Amino acid sequence: MNNFAHRLCVAPMMDWTDRHCRYFLRLVSARSRLYTEMITTGALMFGNVPRHLDFDPAEHPMGLQLGGSDPQALAHCARLGEAWGYDEINLNVGCPSERVQTGSFGACLMADPVLVAECVRAIRDAIGLPVTVKHRIGIDAIEEYGFVRDFVGTVAEAGATAFLVHARNAILKGLSPKENREVPPLKYDYVHRLKRDFPNVTIVINGGIASHEVIAEELQHVDGVMLGRAGYHNPYLLAEAEAYAFGEPAHRRTRAEIVHALVPYVEAQLSQGVSLRAIARHVLGLYHGASGARAWRRILSDASQLDRGDPEVFLLALREVEPVAVPDTA
Numbered sequence: 027m028n029n030f031a032h033r034l035c036v037a038p039m040m041d042w043t044d045r046h047c048r049y050f051l052r053l054v055s056a057r058s059r060l061y062t063e064m065i066t067t068g069a070l071m072f073g074n075v076p077r078h079l080d081f082d083p084a085e086h087p088m089g090l091q092l093g094g095s096d097p098q099a100l101a102h103c104a105r106l107g108e109a110w111g112y113d114e115i116n117l118n119v120g121c122p123s124e125r126v127q128t129g130s131f132g133a134c135l136m137a138d139p140v141l142v143a144e145c146v147r148a149i150r151d152a153i154g155l156p157v158t159v160k161h162r163i164g165i166d167a168i169e170e171y172g173f174v175r176d177f178v179g180t181v182a183e184a185g186a187t188a189f190l191v192h193a194r195n196a197i198l199k200g201l202s203p204k205e206n207r208e209v210p211p212l213k214y215d216y217v218h219r220l221k222r223d224f225p226n227v228t229i230v231i232n233g234g235i236a237s238h239e240v241i242a243e244e245l246q247h248v249d250g251v252m253l254g255r256a257g258y259h260n261p262y263l264l265a266e267a268e269a270y271a272f273g274e275p276a277h278r279r280t281r282a283e284i285v286h287a288l289v290p291y292v293e294a295q296l297s298q299g300v301s302l303r304a305i306a307r308h309v310l311g312l313y314h315g316a317s318g319a320r321a322w323r324r325i326l327s328d329a330s331q332l333d334r335g336d337p338e339v340f341l342l343a344l345r346e347v348e349p350v351a352v353p354d355t356a
C-alpha cells in the first residue's frame with residue numbers, strides 16, 4: 027500500500043460536485059479526497075477564473091479536474107490550479123459524452139496514450155503538485171485487459187502518480203453519459219490486475235460502489251475506492267466508511283452536528299448572493315436510510331421555504347427529524 031491519500035474519494039461529477047457540495051461533504055467526512063467538477067482548459071483560459079477555481083479552505087484535501095488535450099493549455103491551467111491552492115491536478119480521460127469528444131478530450135483520449143502522456147508530462151513540468159488521471163478500462167468494443175494495462179504503463183512513465191479507474195468501458199457512440207455509467211459491465215478484476223502489475227502506482231477503483239461490504243472488499247485489492255452517485259445520494263456512507271477505510275478510529279460528526287456546522291456557511295453564502303437552493307439541493311441525502319429521511323427531503327425541497335432564503339430552514343428540517351437536536355429557544 028502506497029499511502030492513504032486516495033483511500034476514500036468522491037468522484038468529480040458535472041453539475042454536482044460544486045463548491046457548496048464539497049463544503050457539505052467535507053463536514054460529513056474529514057479525510058475523503060474531493061474533486062471539482064471537470065473544468066475545461068478553455069473555460070479557464072477564456073472564462074471567469076475565480077468563478078471556476080474559488081473554494082473554501084475547509085475543502086482540503088482536494089483535486090482540480092481538468093478537461094483538455096493540449097499539453098501547453100493544460101500546463102497553463104495546472105499552474106492556475108497550483109496558485110489557487112489545490113492539492114492535486116487530475117486529468118479527465120473518462121468522460122464519454124459526445125460534447126466532450128467534440129473537444130477531443132475525455133474518454134476518447136484513451137485511444138492515444140502517447141498524447142495523454144505528453145499532457146501529463148507537460149503538467150508535471152509546470153507544477154509541483156501530484157498529477158493523476160481518471161479513466162475507463164476500455165473504449166467501445168476494446169475489451170481486452172492489455173489495452174488498459176498499456177495505457178496505464180505509458181502514462182505512468184510520464185509521471186502520473188495515481189489512476190482513478192472507472193471499471194467500465196466507455197461507449198463513445200450510441201450511449202448517453204447516464205447509460206455509460208450503467209450499461210457497460212463492471213470489471214473490477216481488471217482494476218485489481220492493474221494494482222498487481224503496477225504495485226508502485228496508486229490505483230483507485232470507481233464504478234458501482236454503493237455499500238460498506240463492497241468498499242471494504244475493494245480496499246483489500248487496491249489503494250482506494252472512489253464513490254460517485256452513491257456518495258452523493260447517501261453522503262453519510264462516507265462518514266461511516268472512515269471508521270475502517272483508514273485503519274484508525276475517526277471522529278464522526280452526527281448528522282445533526284453536520285447540519286449545525288453547515289448553517290454558518292449557508293448564512294455567509296447567502297450574504298454573498300448565493301441562492302438557498304444552490305446549497306440545499308446537495309443536502310437532501312443526508313438522512314438517506316435513516317428515520318425521518320422523507321420529512322427531511324420534503325422540507326428542503328419545499329419551494330415556499332426555499333424562496334424565503336432563510337438558513338433556518340435547515341434547523342426547521344432538523345427539528346422535524348431529530349427534535350432533541352435543536353434546542354427550543356422559546
